[in-house]
Amino acid sequence: MFMFLVILLLVSLSWASVVARIGSETIKRDEVYSLFQSYWREILHLPIARATKFDVQNFLVELVRAKIIQKEAKKMGITIDERELEEYIERNIGSKNLSRAAREFIKTELLIDKILDRLGGGVQVNENQIIAYYYLNLRDFKMPAQVGLERFVADTLDSANEVHYRLSKGIEFLEDIKGLRKGEIMWYSIQALPEVLRKQLSPYQIGTLSKPIQTEAGYVIFRVAGRRNEGIIPLEEAKSMVRAKLIKEKRQEVLKEWLENTLKNYRVEFYFSQL
Template structure:
């Protein structure tokens, strides 16, 4: 009995030593059976996404978003480790020649066949060739195990396709669109002054005066595209102000309200906004329409197959988790 306890204690002591050696200069984020996942691994995994979050959010919301991203990255690393351990427990193997072939492909496609450039890139990222080979091996293992464990064909019935179509009908509705040309003149930073006919002094914006003059020319038959190319300060100036087909939600509210109340061939008045003056011409108009199921059947079937495969993969991962010791810190 004493001997058995001693053996258990020694095993536990060795395990602690292993953990300490792996995390002496780091912290433990999770333990998956006898494998440690460190905080530095999580940070490395989430680094690209975190950089985008820092540019997009700030304050408490940024903190919450980063916490969510790190937790998601940790869960992904746990799933990855479980898959690799399952691969090893089944005594599977990936030939070294397969790894070398994959690396040669990477050097050829990403580094134009320049192995020296490949090595220098690894060194710049603080990764040795052996470490990189291990990364490639683990990627291949995860891909292979996912394919092996969700290999049965997924059959989607016509009823499932039709149900998805009706349940997500709003996704398949093409909204109304208008085809526009636009002239835009930016407001002048400082208004100018002039005397009125009764001798009063008034402020005016030269840009608005120009917009009014352009509108008069258009009403007399001037070519909208030519005036846009000459005077407009807005998008698509060199294309004669042609915005092409646009939906209501892609336009600023003042422009959308005018455009969708006009008829083809009509020119608006001068539309004033916070930043400037717009004149628009409605070239054409399309009503909203629902895409028929016949055009979407293959697309919906693909979506449902993907959803079903993800469910099967999650079931497989859940089974691995149920048999594993997992501790998150």
């Protein structure tokens, strides 16, 4: 009798730790909190002390969604190899010291892109749709003064100093500098720039360089590549932005419909009270 009670207690404790099910697969509380802490720090870049139970619940829903997407991608023969993952992380995040949780969520987003390419690769928008969106949403195109910055990331301070010297002399040849990565031009509100960059780059003349700045990704040099004054972005300049936004929205509609239909094939259960 005593042994039966012990077994019953162990089963009850095991059941109490389950916070979600996908068919016969269970997700346990310890796994969720371990993954959540990594996600909160590395993807959202927020202090874990600010997290609430509601945040954990939302994360659990996203975790289930990610697991289902990965299962479906496997059925469709869609994969992300390590090279693709590493290149994306290096190009868009910089830091390679990511946890398994962060890498899995990044991998899921890449899988979503590939799934959407297969489902909605033919999504297009026409000129009339772009023009209509622009004039109906002019407020969205009112921009503060901005500066376009190129980013050069070097592994060592010596390499960064060499990059700075060459660029300051108008020498664009940098291919022989090992461990150097060049990012695409990104636009920033001048007022939102860190003070150290505002001081070094003002008055934001094209070609102005910052000194090497040490970060987790390496030593970064910024170069002014363009400047926009405050005002409404002209239609011709905004067209590519509008086209990308409308295509993204249509792709998201395709993804939403696909997910809704896909979820019908899975028995999903959440036990939020166990969190």
